[in-house]
Amino acid sequence: MGFSSKFNRNRRTLSYFVLFSIVVIFGIAYCYLEGIVQVEATAVILFVLAISQVFVLQFFLKNQLKNNIITKSQKLRIEELNKNLDKSEQIFEDKSINLINMSYEVRTPLNTILGMLKMLSESDLDEDQLLKVEIAEYSSKHLLQFFNLVVSKEEIKKNEFTLNKSAVDLKADLRNLFKVFEYQAWEHDLDFEYEFLSEEKNDRFLVLADSERIQLILINLINNAIKFTDSGKISIIVDQTIEINDDQIVSFYIKDTGIGMTPEEIKYYLGNTKSKRITNEFMNEYRGWGVGLAISYHLVENMGGELKLESKENEGTTFYFSLQLKKTLNIKTETEPIEALSLGLNKINVLVAEDNRMNQKVIQFLLEKNGAQCTFAKNGVEAIDLYKVLNFDIIFMDIYMPDMDGYEATRQIKSTKKYAKKNTPIIAVSASAFEEDIIKAKEAGINEFLAKPIDVVKLKKLLLEYAGSSVA
Secondary structure, eight states: OHHHHHHHHHHHHHHHHHHHHHHHHHHHHHHHHTTSSOHHHHHHHHHHHHHHHHHHHHHHHHHHHHHHHHHHHHHHHHHHHHHHHHHHHHHHHHHHHHHHHHHHHHHHHHHHHHHHHHHHHTSSOOHHHHHHHHHHHHHHHHHHHHHHHHHTHHHHHTTOSOOOOEEEEHHHHHHHHHHHHHHHHHHTTOEEEEEEEEOOSSOOOEEEEOHHHHHHHHHHHHHHHHHTOSSSEEEEEEEEEEEETTEEEEEEEEEEOSOOOOHHHHHHHTTSOOOOOSOHHHHHHTTTTTTTHHHHHHHHHHTTOOOEEEEETTTEEEEEEEEEEEEOSOOOOTTSOOOGGGGOOOOEEEEEEOOOHHHHHHHHHHHHHTTEEEEEESSHHHHHHHHHHSOOSEEEEESSOSSSOHHHHHHHHHTSHHHHHHOOOEEEEESOOOHHHHHHHHHHTOSEEEESSOOHHHHHHHIIIIIHHHHO
16 A cells, blocks of 8 residues: 555656646747747756656656566465465364364263273272272363363354353362362372362352363363472362352462462463473473463453462462352252152163264163163164164264264154154264254254263253153
8 A cells, every 4th residue: 555655646746747847848938939048048958857857757667667566566475375365274174174083083982981980980999999080080071171172272262152151069069179189189299278268157159150161270270280399288269258249259279389480481371472481491391381271261261250370489379260150049969869760760762873882881881870771773774774673762873973974864764654653852972062063963853962971960861851751
């Protein structure tokens, strides 16, 4: 825009000069004809004018050539940028596809791990063994949550995600979490203490909150505190002493006696700078330092708070943040048992379309424990054939299977006369649980979507909802 404006100014200047030259020529011609100036003077004036015109024209042509070169360069640059933009969009699309594939690959084995840990926790274990199983289970869930957040990191930064708020006993949830870290701290020869501050007589934290994301924030902060504390203790305070009408201010403090941070390191790991002053020696000694910290920062921010910290080198660090949460008296926690057989239902017959044998064992354990009898199909074709010859109360359909996927299998099952009569509920079970997958499942006519690793509480609720209507 600057070059174009300059070119227009030069063109206007040239026009004025040409007009001036014409006026001068006519003026000289008039003076010559009237005998005011002699021939010699007229010739000199015209010669000077001609020379001036040559220089002005040369200057104009030079600038015009320069502008043409710049314009051509700009066009080439714009074309280059458009090509780079197309290339970047393709790279972004490829990365998105890779993340989707990674999500599926991570969720599938995690489903097996969590299922096996669930089986193990219900076997005959002593207290120490049970605690170790709980630690493994929490670590697996943390890995899953953290991976999900990495996949949706840009959404978190742009505040494009939805909080999964529910009525929770925050104190009960966090106490279970802290017990796991208490054991982990002892393994590192560290003292570990936590305290809940509240003015409520029943001392229960009854609020509407996204408990999973709050726990994820605390997991990241406590993990880092333990990682960077060689001696001393980790202290955690959950303060719920401030109330504002129907809202509860809950403040979290995580304090350690570890190595602390420099101001530059604080900015770097909160994502506020791209400084390269962090030494390789430091990164090698404390590999993974700050992992999850930037995500926690954005999570707290998007939940209406601000993650802050105070730190001194070789003395320790304190992270703290506050959230304003709605108080509630209506609370139903996951600790309340949901038994499918408590309604007095007969044993339900379930068709499970699942190609992974380990996942078959996991879902079989979970379903049979809740009063279901399982029949397995390893792909969509087998699921259709089995549905035609046997009677089922519910179908659990994996989405991605060989030969025929769950979407097509669902469509073909729903097109049968048998389905038109029985209207058998179909529940998708998949490690690929992106919004696109859920939308496609609804379009295929699937009733519900159950993500892997399987949420046991949600599974029981689905069995109660659909099995009850099927066998009643």
